[in-house]
Amino acid sequence: MPKIDTSKILILSTDGFEQSELxxxxxxxxxxxxxxxxxxxxxxxxxxxxxxxxxxxxxxxLSIADVKIEDYDCLVLPGGQINPDLLRVNKDAVELVRGFVxxxxxxxxxxxxxxxxxxxxxxxxxxxxxxxxxxxxLKNAGANVVDKEVAISNGIxxxxxxxxxxxxxSKIVEEVEEGEHERSAA
Numbered sequence: 001m002p003k004i005d006t007s008k009i010l011i012l013s014t015d016g017f018e019q020s021e022l023x024x025x026x027x028x029x030x031x032x033x034x035x036x037x038x039x040x041x042x043x044x045x046x047x048x049x050x051x052x053x054x055x056x057x058x059x060x061x062l063s064i065a066d067v068k069i070e071d072y073d074c075l076v077l078p079g080g081q082i083n084p085d086l087l088r089v090n091k092d093a094v095e096l097v098r099g100f101v102x103x104x105x106x107x108x109x110x111x112x113x114x115x116x117x118x119x120x121x122x123x124x125x126x127x128x129x130x131x132x133x134x135x136x137x138l139k140n141a142g143a144n145v146v147d148k149e150v151a152i153s154n155g156i157x158x159x160x161x162x163x164x165x166x167x168x169x170s171k172i173v174e175e176v177e178e179g180e181h182e183r184s185a186a
Contacts, residue, residue: 003174003177004029004032004034004173005110006033007018007034007074007176008037008072008073008075009034009037009072009073009074009075009176010027010037010038010039010067011037011075011076011077012076013078013083014041014046014083014090014094015037015047015083016080016081016082016086017046017078017079018048018080018110018162019049019055019056019080020077020080020165021161021162021165022058023048024162024165024169025108025169025172026038026058026183027166028169029051029173030171031170033076033150034176037072038058038059038062039060039062039064039096040060040063041063041064041093042063043060043089045058046138049080049082049083064093064096065092069096069099069100069103072100073105074105074108074175075096075100075105075106075107075115076172077106077107078111078112078118078133080111083112083131084112084115084119084180085115088118090146094116095120097116097122098121101109104155105178106155106172106177107157108156108157108158108160108171108172108175109127109158110158110160110161110168111155111161111162112131112132113130114128114130114134114143114158118137118138118143123138123142123143124142126143126144126154127143127151127152128141128143128144128151128156128158129145129150129151129160130158131160132147135147148160148169149164149167150164150167152171152175157172159171
């Protein structure tokens with residue numbers, strides 16, 4: 001059985017991520033011993049969004065093009081309104097999300113990040129939650145939308161907002177320690 005302290009986790013993000021939704025999982029998972037890398041479209045550092053303006057920078061470890069899915073146990077997708085909106089029109093980012101699902105890796109998306117799951121075509125038939133303003137998008141993509149702090153469906157974890165971050169990270173740890181998740185096709 002895999003353990004969180006031997007796992008490798010990838011966070012995919014770009015500018016405009018919700019500050020806490022990248023930093024909290026990154027820092028909590030690292031504190032539990034996981035190796036956590038941040039991938040950005042070009043491998044450059046990115047700037048978060050906090051409150052009503054730009055926040056702190058997050059250090060990038062690699063570019064999307066340099067990611068090898070087989071090296072990771074889990075993909076974490078932070079929300080914010082800007083970040084997933086930019087990534088869902090980035091062909092390489094969408095293919096990376098689709099690849100993690102195809103390879104039975106855990107995928108965890110919070111807030112507006114389920115937009116990437118919709119764009120990757122993996123929402124249909126799954127129980128999911130999200131930020132309230134994009135729940136209609138999830139419904140239209142065929143997801144069974146629920147309003148709770150964490151929804152899990154065949155290794156895909158979704159949460160609503162920064163208030164759910166503790167439960168979100170706890171579920172990531174639990175799922176990583178359970179191992180790979182075979183999925184029925186969405």
